[in-house]
Amino acid sequence: FTPTLAPTSGTITADDGSGHTDSTGTITVDLGAKSYVVITTNLGGPDAIAGSAFDVTLTVYDADGNVQTDFAGLHNVDWTVSGTSDAPDSTTPTLPVDGGMTFASGASTYSGLVLVNAADNAVEFRARLTAEGIFEDTPITINSDHTPADYFTVVTENNGVETAGVDFTVTVRAFDAYGNIAEEGVNDYDGLHDIEFNSTATASPNMTIPRVPDSIALTFAGGVVTTNVVTDPFALVNAEEAVMITAVDYLAPLVSGYSNPITVDVNPAVASVWINEGVSGDRAEVRTNTMTTDDSYVVHGSRYDAYGNFIGEVPATAVWDATGDYDAGDIVGTPGVSISFEPDNTGTVGTITIDDPYNGVGVDDTTGYITVNVGVLDYIVIKDAAGGAGSEVTTLVVTADDTIQVWAAGYDADNNYVGDISVTWATTGSLDPTPAGPATSTVFTPTLAPTSGTITADDGSGHTDSTGTITVNGSAGIIGGPISGDTTEASVQATFTVVLNSEPTNDVYVGLSSNDTTEGTVSPASLTFTNANWNAPQTVTVTGVDDAVLDGNQPYLIITAPAVSFDANYNGIDPSDPSLINVDNDNFVGINVSAISGDTTESGGEATFTIVLNSPPTTAVTVGISSNDFSEGTVSPSSVIFTTVNWGSPRIITVTGVEDLLVDGNQPFHIITDPAVSTDTNYSGLDAANVSVVNFDDDMPGITVDAVSGDTSESGGIVTFSIILNSPPTGDVTIVLSSSDTTEGTIDLSSVTFTPVNWNVPKTVTVTGVDDTVLDGNQLYFIVTDPAASVDTDYCIVS
Structure with missing residues (x-):
């Protein structure tokens, strides 16, 4: 008998099968010595979920495997745990601590142990009863598993540094709350998931839109997935x-995460070159x-x-250039x-260009237009013409009574004309004074001769200039006086005078002509100066010529030919040629409507006016004409057409009064001239003045009695006369008739009656002479027309 169960008790019996039996007395089996410890958990298996607490129980056995149920009380336990580590997020596990544990019936439980790192797949627990010196028979091994997926990490293909415009992949990893990859176990995240992506990316400086897929169906394996760069x-x-970049799985439980800030490097491929302001840095x-x-x-x-x-x-090898009004200089x-x-x-037009050698194709960028002002x-420079024209006045020889006008032209440091400058003028030497200004020009009129000196200009700001030496001689010279003005195409004339500066020894002839006889003519054709009239100014008359062309104001010259004389001092002297302008009278675009000749009458009285263009059109011009009241007057023709040939010929417009048979008094009306119709933009739409007319009323209330046809005679001779109203009455009008001497x-007829219908039908009255058998000679008598009787107040008592 080798007992193993304890504590137990009983007997051992013997039976030979033939009725012969026996049994021992009670045999008691006590527990053996404490031999080892068994470690168990409440996990129901080898796996613990990270972060979830579990219990470890120690049970003491003897060598026969019997629980030492009599082992109780507080006993010190030494623990040895291997294969465990902190979680990836640094959370530490909760492990058993050496110290006293209270046993009851051979067992004691340590509660609240927690593992956190899912990578700890073989955590080994060992225990030793310190005082008893016994160990566990076999260490317990526990595997740590992750909790459900809690968040993502998002990493780009090049670890957060990507190149602009270059496609890349994104890797998404699923982690539990402790940073463990969610890859296997009861909370495995692997499989197909719809992941929605968003980003903070914006469009590029040239408005190219970034590519970030909205949603992708991704299959995780081992808690990780990488997107497909092609699809x-x-x-x-x-x-x-x-x-x-953020990634979100909206299926419960929601899992989301985002990348670290991603650096976007510029694409090293040069696509364009810009010219920007400043030395560097400015991107405009x-x-x-x-x-x-x-x-x-x-x-x-x-x-x-x-x-x-x-x-x-x-x-530094870039090539710069300038175009338009500028150059590389x-x-x-x-x-x-x-x-x-x-x-x-x-x-006003020019650009800067640049050629970057990166592509070898020439100019890569051009600025917009660059305008350079003075x-x-x-x-300043004293010149002989305004506006920077003409020449600088250097030395000059003139005679007394010449007129010299000079201008102060201003320039910048690059010799660009700035404008005519207002300065103070003065003369030096023995020259006559000149108007001081300040003004942009001065007119120097020398009278003293011989004299010399200079004309100076000073703007008061440190800018000065002076002419060369001006010499005023009183020797031979032909002096042309200033012209009185300009001519016009309306034959307005201008005059100037010519006189010699000194007495000649022989006659001096000066021929005169116009350089453009279509603009002006000159009279006389030549001048003759003798030693008797040399100092008497001779008047030259210039007459403007009408060219009937809308050509604007035209400049022309009166040519004074070089003098012809046997006086060597005068022969060949060429006086200055006066310049003037012929003012164009064809530049007044307009339609001229004359005053009307008078007013019209209701009896058909007419009045006329004319229409003519002020200047020749480029194409035909049509003007419509109408009356604004056809019951008072009509107009003929209804339109007039002016061509490039007949534009200057006035067209007669006839206005005829209209009888309206109303006593409405004298009525004003208008002849309307419509806006001109023409493809000549100067005349198109031009609206000439309308014409006002009065139509005189001939329907004034009155009774007209015609002259009698003759005299009567005592032999019964008869005569007649007629009576008619001047205007329609509003009611019947009766006129009683009688003879002053019957x-x-x-x-x-003893009376006549007119109605509103027959008012204009004459009533004939017959007068018959009476024989009075008295030799009384020819006798004067009257047919008496009494004042009219009518309800029409205009005719009542009209006689």
């Missing part, structure tokens, strides 16, 4: 920002610029990728990354 590429384009491309010749305009060249990201400055300094544009000439005043004559 679902990511691409960032703006190198001026740090971008974050030069569009247009306005400057003066005193300014310098510094620009630099910059390289950009295909997305408008700044790559860097152009190399306006570029100062050694060409390279930047240049200084310093033009010395004015211009600089500030640097010096012994001399009688009438056939």
